[in-house]
Amino acid sequence: MNKQIPDTIRDKHPGFADVQVGSSGELREKAKAHCLKNAHRTFEQGIQCVQVNSMNALVSLQDTVMVIHSPLGCSGCASFGAIDRLNVYKHHRGRDNAPDSHVISTALGEKEVILGGEKRLHETIDEAVKRYNPKIVFILASCASSIIGDDIDAVAEQKEKEYKAKGKEIIFAPVHCEGFKSRNHATGYDLALATLQNYVIRDAHPPKQKGLINLFATHSLSWADQQEMKRMLNAIGLDANILPYNATYEDIMKIPAAEYNISVCQIFADEYIKFLSEKYGTPYAVTNMPIGTRSTNRWLRAIAALAGKEEEAEAFIKAESDAVREEVARIKRKTDGLRACLTAGTGRGFAAATLIGDYGMKLLCMHTPYYDEAYIDDFKRLEELHGTDFIVNIADMQPYEQVNLLKKYKPDVFIGMSNWVSRLGIPSFHILDSKRPTFGYRGVLYLGRKIEDALDNNNFNKNLSNYSKNAYREEWYKKDAFSYLQLPEEN
Known part of the structure; x- marks a missing residue:
């Protein structure tokens, strides 16, 4: 299929560096002059993995299953990080009995690495559909499956046709999130959001919903922080659609219907909301997280400027600032x-x-x-x-x-x-x-x-x-x- 959003990596951003040191003023002046260069570590204790953040972005979506085409170790990251966090998240929502995330691994071994793992992938997908009856099956690539050349795109296309012939409308969405793809693990978020657009939303153009704002937030945000952001946005007359963590299929399909888009920080969904601006004409803002009074004020004012809610925002900022000033x-x-x-x-x-x-x-x-x-x-x-x-x-x-x-x-x-x-x-x-x-x-x-x-x-x-x-x-x-x-x- 023709992808609306091609796979990109953040390492190609202007002035990208993940290995450097210096005073803030020194580094900023170099970056401003376009001459900040990456250094090199002769010893590293390890860096974060692109695939893990694709897992984090997608694992909590409801009515989905994640098929990780990898050796068992990669799927262990999903259990250790993403699923454990989701269980805590459910508890704080008071929904301990909410549906669990569904993750299944192809568990590639020596045989598959030598002879190819696509047969194993077909079998694993069939088992995942049989167990969970999902609306969406995400197929995540790994370093191992990519090195041996398994074609997850072709498998996804074949399985979608196969199940459609059986009367089942299931979306099969490949995610090319190999760990070696980028040294910037936030690339994993970009790849996950691109997959949602390319394979789930596709060319949907629903009517705009008045006052709806998409708030793209990372998996590290607690339920309490999500509710606090909703409270602040409601106070200035906006309704937040928080994505993608714990979102439903219907929440995802509302993305093009929003009047405004905002990312919760500089490196999450910033690329995606630029795409949404170009495709749907949706205005957006990228600010830092609303932590501390200065950052919260700036966050609210950026959103208010998008929505023409400056007066409401200033009144809210004054009331909230007055309430915390003494403490x-x-x-x-x-x-x-x-x-x-x-x-x-x-x-x-x-x-x-x-x-x-x-x-x-x-x-x-x-x-x-x-x-x-x-x-x-x-x-x-x-x-x-x-x-x-x-x-x-x-x-x-x-x-x-x-x-x-x-x-x-x-x-x-x-x-x-x-x-x-x-x-x-x-x-x-x-x-x-x-x-x-x-x-x-x-x-x-x-x-x-x-x-x-x-x-x-x-x-x-x-x-x-x-x-x-x-x-x-x-x-x-x-x-x-x-x-x-x-x-x-x-x-």
Whole structure:
């Protein structure tokens, strides 16, 4: 079939880098001049996989089954991450008995790798349809199935015709999300959304629904954050269709009917909503996550500008800001002037860096997976808040660099995955939360109290620091944190 959206990779974005380090001001000036070059790590602890984020984007869709054409290890990622998160999500919705996700693997072995795995794929699809009777079957490619040349497109087309002849209308949708396809794991989101358009929505042109806004959000958003975003949008007269997590077939088919589109952060669905603008004329906005007052204000104002709801948005912003001002001021008396380091995904990291500004804290260093020229303005806003000298480590994971840097910097607070930072005795907390809202003005208070709690109750981390071994040998901490980084030569 002719795809409306071809497979693309984010590595080709202008100024893309996933290996670099420097001060924010230095990197931003290089990116602005189109001369920010990728460095090279001679040692990496691993990076995230494109296929995993395609799984994350699609696994919760109702009335679907995901066939992962891979060895068993790849499907294990779906169980470990996506399905576990979905079960937590269902619990917090009060819907423990809601239908489970359906994931089945072809479990490729040596025989299939040598002789081809398409026969195994046909058999697995038939078993999936027999067990679950889905509306949509997603067929996910893997490194192994792509290396041996299995044609998942041809299999999908053949199965759709086969079941149609039996009187069953089932959509078979291939997803080319091989792990080696891109070093930017957010490419997996793009490929999943392109599949929804190419194989599910296709050329549908439903009438526009007044006040409907598509809100494209990653799987890492909790149910509480989704409800908080809906509350804020309802307050200015808009109805949110949150996608794709836990969406129904009907929700997906409403995508072209929306009057407006917004992505919850800079690297999720930004490419897709540009396509929707071109195909359906739907206006869109791409902003950072609504974490902290500054980012939430900016998020709301961007949406209000799309919908002509500026007056309603300003009234809501004033009321919500007034409601949290006293408590923010109380917490700020404890946190003002403290130094913080953080690690988070790109969109969440930008927003978290503005949150600590709400509480008078200064940013020492920031670990973010990617950089490209689209983020220049975001870093400029952070520099207006924190100065130009904070260190930006562009690293997809690589905790060995992060823990080395934190041991040297000794920040007052660390925001991010704290399992290894805790051994340094640093007060720490994770900005992700599966139960309570971290978004919006309510999220400002909740995260502020988490900062306060981390500072007031740090005995556990202190004991770990005193009585447990550090994550790495002492020799590593004596070296430069970026010893394994080979920076490109400047022209």
